[in-house]
Each structure stands twice: as structure tokens, then as C-alpha cells.
Amino acid sequence: MSATTLTAAAPSVRASSQGSPVVTVRALQVAYDTELVLDRVDLDLHPGEMVALLGASGSGKSTLMKSLTGFAPITSGTADVAGRDATSASGRELRRLRADVGQVFQQFNLIPRLSVFSNVLTGALHRAGPLNVIGGFTSEHRRLAMHYLDRVGIAHKAKEPARSLSGGQQQRVAIARALMQQPRVILADEPVASLDPKLATSVLELLHDIAKGDGIPVLVSLHVLPLALAHSDRIIGLRHGEILLTAPTAQLDSEKLSVLYEFEEVDDDDHLA
Numbered sequence: 001m002s003a004t005t006l007t008a009a010a011p012s013v014r015a016s017s018q019g020s021p022v023v024t025v026r027a028l029q030v031a032y033d034t035e036l037v038l039d040r041v042d043l044d045l046h047p048g049e050m051v052a053l054l055g056a057s058g059s060g061k062s063t064l065m066k067s068l069t070g071f072a073p074i075t076s077g078t079a080d081v082a083g084r085d086a087t088s089a090s091g092r093e094l095r096r097l098r099a100d101v102g103q104v105f106q107q108f109n110l111i112p113r114l115s116v117f118s119n120v121l122t123g124a125l126h127r128a129g130p131l132n133v134i135g136g137f138t139s140e141h142r143r144l145a146m147h148y149l150d151r152v153g154i155a156h157k158a159k160e161p162a163r164s165l166s167g168g169q170q171q172r173v174a175i176a177r178a179l180m181q182q183p184r185v186i187l188a189d190e191p192v193a194s195l196d197p198k199l200a201t202s203v204l205e206l207l208h209d210i211a212k213g214d215g216i217p218v219l220v221s222l223h224v225l226p227l228a229l230a231h232s233d234r235i236i237g238l239r240h241g242e243i244l245l246t247a248p249t250a251q252l253d254s255e256k257l258s259v260l261y262e263f264e265e266v267d268d269d270d271h272l273a
């Protein structure tokens with residue numbers, strides 16, 4: 001693999017962020033059997049910033065996110081997530097690391113028959129030990145669930161079954177569930193790929209507001225360049241498993257980003273819609 005860093009910004013350069021990084025990745029390498037999927041990846045995520053992760057299909061975006069929660073076969077390098085070592089954590093340490101990471105997915109992953117409120121409550125299970133689960137949710141859990149439903153603007157739907165909500169509303173519930181973990185960082189893997197442009201915009205605005213307002217760094221993988229340009233502080237571009245560019249979003253445009261998709265079978269226009 002070969003990669004050229006097109007943009008001057010080093011991985012540690014911050015945009016609108018403050019404080020020490022919550023996530024620090026250095027020289028990360030991931031391989032499935034003999035296939036090298038990520039190589040020499042450096043990444044910092046600071047409190048307050050929303051970072052868009054771009055790259056053609058198969059460039060390694062999901063794998064990078066998985067490597068931060070111990071779900072990818074890391075072969076070398078370091079990955080510190082909120083003070084825990086994602087390359088070696090196991091058992092209780094790994095559970096704590098995963099509790100520190102709120103995750104949002106394309107398909108929302110809600111339990112359809114459960115109420116919106118109950119779905120959000122399940123976010124507390126990441127931090128609850130087995131005894132707490134048996135004992136049920138506390139009044140503080142319930143207060144927090146309503147607080148986060150309010151935070152994502154959907155408290156009025158608390159009693160509805162999750163299946164009755166629109167896609168955009170379901171993604172808001174999934175974000176509230178992630179907040180229920182009281183995460184140190186949020187990883188959102190193509191969170192708007194199933195939503196129409198208007199809903200996609202509102203969900204990305206919410207994630208950006210959480211990054212800025214709550215100080216929780218958000219790493220979001222996206223396929224649509226204008227959405228990334230409109231809703232991030234910094235962009236990291238992967239190509240064939242390596243970081244090809246990293247820069248404050250204000251320094252980038254669709255033309256500069258198109259290099260990420262050159263020589264791919266997918267039509268560049270797919271990313272401009």
C-alpha cells in the first residue's frame with residue numbers, strides 16, 4: 001500500500017476542539033488473516049469535535065471504528081480510548097472500555113416492540129453489573145432516560161413502541177440510548193445512510209451539537225461529501241486502509257476530497273448527492 005498525505009495538517013491538529021484527546025491511535029495496523037486492512041493509522045479525537053471519516057467502500061472506516069472497541073484483529077500499534085488500551089483490553093477492562101464508547105449504526109438497532117423509553121434505558125446496561133441488571137433500573141436511570149430523550153428532542157414519543165417511529169426519530173432514540181451510557185466518545189458508523197437528506201441533516205446537526213455542547217467527541221463515517229463538509233470540524237480520509245488526508249473541514253471541498261474515490265469502481269457522483 002502507498003499513500004500520500006495531501007493536506008498539511010498532522011493527525012494531532014485540532015479544529016474547534018479543546019483539551020487532551022479522548023482517543024489516541026498511533027501506527028495502527030489491522031489484518032484479517034493475511035489481508036492488511038488498516039496500516040499506519042494515526043488518529044486523535046478531542047473533546048468538542050466532530051470528525052468525519054471518509055473513504056471508498058472497503059477503505060477501512062468500519063474496521064477503524066471496530067478497532068476502538070476491541071472488535072478488530074489489531075496486529076500492531078496503539079489505541080488508547082478514554083485511558084484504556086483497546087489493543088489488549090479483555091474481560092472487565094474491555095467491558096468498561098465498551099461502556100465508554102457510545103455507538104450509533106445505520107440500522108438503529110432498536111428493539112422494535114419495546115417503548116422508546118425502554119430502548120433508551122437499555123443503554124444503562126453497559127455500565128450495570130449483573131446484580132444491577134437483576135435489580136432492575138433505578139429511578140436515576142429513569143430520570144436520565146427522560147433527560148436524554150428530551151436532549152434529542154423526542155421525549156413526547158417516550159411511550160410509543162420504537163417500531164412506530166420514522167427512521168429519523170429512531171436514530172434519535174439510538175443516540176439517546178448511546179448518551180445513556182454516559183460515553184466518553186461516540187462512534188457513528190454511517191448513521192444517516194438510511195435517511196432522506198432532510199432527516200440526515202437533522203441527525204448530523206444533533207450529533208454535532210452533542211459534540212460541541214456536551215464535549216463528547218464524535219467520529220462519524222459518511223459517504224456523502226456535502227454532508228461531511230457541512231457537519232464536521234475535521235475530516236479524515238482513508239484510502240486502501242491508510243490515512244490519505246486529514247485536515248480541518250474549512251480547508252476542504254468536494255474537489256479536494258474526490259481523490260479518496262479515484263480509481264474506484266463507484267461513480268464519484270454517488271458521493272456528491
Ligand SMILES: Nc1ncnc2c1ncn2[C@@H]1O[C@H](COP(=O)(O)OP(=O)(O)OP(=O)(O)O)[C@@H](O)[C@H]1O
Pocket residue numbers: 032037055056057058059060061062063064
Ligand atoms: N470480518 C472480516 N473478515 C475479513 N475481512 C474483513 C472483515 N471485515 C472487513 N473486512 C475487509 O476489510 C476491508 C475494510 O472493510 P470495512 O468494512 O472496514 O470498510 P468500509 O470503509 O467501512 O466499507 P463500507 O463503506 O463499504 O462500509 C474490506 O476489504 C473488507 O472486505
